[in-house]
Amino acid sequence: MTSHAKTTLLSLSGASVRFEARTIFDGLDIGVDAAEVLAILGPNGRGKTTLIRALVGTLALTKGSRQVSGTVGYVPQSNAPTFDFTVRDMVLMGRARHIGTFGSPGKHDFIRADTALDRLGIHALAQRGVASLSGGERQLVMVAQALAGECDCLILDEPASALDLKNQAMLFDVLAGLAHDDGLGVAFTTHVPGHALEAADRALLLMETSRQDGPVGKVISHDSLTALYGTEVRVLREQCGDSALAAAVAVPARSRRQAGV
Numbered sequence: 001m002t003s004h005a006k007t008t009l010l011s012l013s014g015a016s017v018r019f020e021a022r023t024i025f026d027g028l029d030i031g032v033d034a035a036e037v038l039a040i041l042g043p044n045g046r047g048k049t050t051l052i053r054a055l056v057g058t059l060a061l062t063k064g065s066r067q068v069s070g071t072v073g074y075v076p077q078s079n080a081p082t083f084d085f086t087v088r089d090m091v092l093m094g095r096a097r098h099i100g101t102f103g104s105p106g107k108h109d110f111i112r113a114d115t116a117l118d119r120l121g122i123h124a125l126a127q128r129g130v131a132s133l134s135g136g137e138r139q140l141v142m143v144a145q146a147l148a149g150e151c152d153c154l155i156l157d158e159p160a161s162a163l164d165l166k167n168q169a170m171l172f173d174v175l176a177g178l179a180h181d182d183g184l185g186v187a188f189t190t191h192v193p194g195h196a197l198e199a200a201d202r203a204l205l206l207m208e209t210s211r212q213d214g215p216v217g218k219v220i221s222h223d224s225l226t227a228l229y230g231t232e233v234r235v236l237r238e239q240c241g242d243s244a245l246a247a248a249v250a251v252p253a254r255s256r257r258q259a260g261v
């Protein structure tokens with residue numbers, strides 16, 4: 001692993017977002033640091049997407065401030081295509097900042113787009129129209145587009161929600177590599193605590209009336225996940241070579257009844 005100085009690339013200070021009378025979060029301090037992966041977890045409707053949108057700047061804060069240093073790539077949750085571009089063109093659009101408004105892509109832009117397609121294992125899709133892709137394929141294209149943009153900080157909203165197990169593992173390998181090898185700051189939301197255990201250094205849990213933010217091994221536990229989701233959650237661990245694999249599962253009500261927990 002290359003060592004990088006600890007630098008905060010993107011942060012919110014004392015941040016609040018309110019929709020009419022409803023406060024989604026209040027007084028939130030959060031930072032995305034270079035060379036680090038941050039996982040954001042919380043139940044449906046808790047405010048993960050709202051927080052992501054506030055971080056990338058597509059949603060104005062009701063109170064507080066946003067600090068950004070460097071370029072930010074964003075992979076939103078919804079990726080319904082508005083026009084049937086080819087996959088390669090879609091990924092090339094990630095280069096817009098480098099190409100400029102009236103420019104056209106050069107050799108280097110095509111190389112970066114192809115590298116991103118390769119890195120996500122979707123080169124075979126390059127000439128396909130995005131409208132014909134499956135949900136998971138489209139999700140990988142949107143990540144490839146963000147990678148092609150060569151940002152300093154990458155923010156992803158549920159990037160693995162449509163991916164099969166192999167592609168989930170591949171994606172989180174790529175995200176960990178971007179942070180630990182290339183020095184990017186990476187933050188993602190997920191409903192799968194295993195994704196945080198697999199790829200993140202730090203986790204932010206959006207509890208009902210508070211937040212927990214800290215090293216992933218400390219923050220993601222039986223007690224915190226059970227409190228977060230309001231149901232019994234078990235964390236299962238297995239050694240695989242030098243790595244510890246971990247997954248979290250909610251215990252179904254019938255199993256709780258049988259086990260008397």
Ligand SMILES: Nc1ncnc2c1ncn2[C@@H]1O[C@H](COP(=O)(O)OP(=O)(O)OP(=O)(O)O)[C@@H](O)[C@H]1O
Nearest residue numbers: 019020024042043044045046047048049050051191
């Ligand atoms: N523009 C808006 N106007 C009013 N309410 C909104 C708006 N955007 C989001 N909300 C509300 O804010 C709350 C948080 O929504 P958000 O999408 O951030 O949750 P989430 O944690 O990402 O949920 P999920 O896991 O279901 O995707 C929800 O109750 C949602 O209905």
